[in-house]
Amino acid sequence: MRAELRAEGHVVGRCALRSWLHRNGLRALSTRPQRPRTTVADPAAVVAENRLLGQPAPTAPDQVWVGDITYLPLAGxxxxxxxTWRDTCSRRVVGWHLAAQMPTELVLFALEQALTLRQPAPGLIIxxxxGSQYTSAACRARISTAGAxxxxxxxxxxxxxxxxxAGWSTLKTELLPGGSPVASLEEARLEVAHYLDTYFNLDRRHSALGYRSPHQFEQDLKSNLP
Incomplete structure (x- = not known):
């Protein structure tokens, strides 16, 4: 657009053009998709150290959970x-939540689901x-009250x-073939529920687990206990 204006004899810079578009409620069309940013740190938050550095890999489920946020496209x-919260030993998604926004409650609802279903022993590393959702006082307090x-x-x-x-690329490839958007938030919840709770946790084979599903891997660990 700037090149076209200059060709017509108008001298305009990139910033001035962007400001003019913004004031008039316009924006330039782009072939590059505008993707949401899911990690925004709170510089004032009190955070803990990385307790996974230099530590051996967990040998049983519910020793370490890792959390992250991703985005899925909707129509329009x-x-x-x-x-999601994932168990690093079995790769199982132990809790998840999907919403139209990503406040602290997004990760808290997923964490509450995981704590309720798994009932982990004290000492679990989360x-x-x-991201500000994770370093929030509410999230840190819930982790503490869980004994984690x-x-x-x-x-x-x-x-x-x-x-x-690491699992986001696989999830989007298998859940959204061709990158096609989901029709609505309600449909997205149904699709994600079936993918994570049924297919991913129960049936999908993982090379890191000896080509077993997370469920089968955990069952095998239980059967080998003395």
Whole structure:
């Protein structure tokens, strides 16, 4: 657009053009999709150290959970947001919640589901990035009252939460073939429920688990207990 204006003899900079569009309620069309940002840190938040650094991998379920948020496209250019908590030993999604916005309640609802269903013993490490939902006082308080230990990624280091983020590409590829949007928030909830609770946890084979599903992996661990 700026090039076209200049060709017509108008001298205009990128920032001035952007400001003019904004004042008039317009925006330039782009072939590059505008994607939501799911991690916004609160610089004033008190966070814990990364308690996973230098630690051996967990040997049983409910020793370490990792959390993250992703987005799913809805029809009409809208988005919805999915928060999950995953067990790092079995890869099971132990809790999830999907909503049209991503306040702290998004991760808290998913965490409450996980705590209710799994009833973990005290000492569970609950790890996430430094997004404001996770570092909020409400989230840290719920982790504490559950007898769990909070852990957060180091600043600017996405690899610290790699396992929580690793499943998003697979989920979107299998749940949204071709990247096609879901018709509505209600339909998205139904699709995600079936994918995570039935297919992913019960049936989907993971190479890291010896090509077993999370459910089968946990059952095998229980059967091998003395």
């Amino acid at each position: 250019g809208r988005w919805c947001y999915l928060a 790890h996430a990035d430094r 230990v909070a852990s957060f990624s180091r600043p600017g280091n996405p690899y610290d939460n790699a396992q929580a983020e």
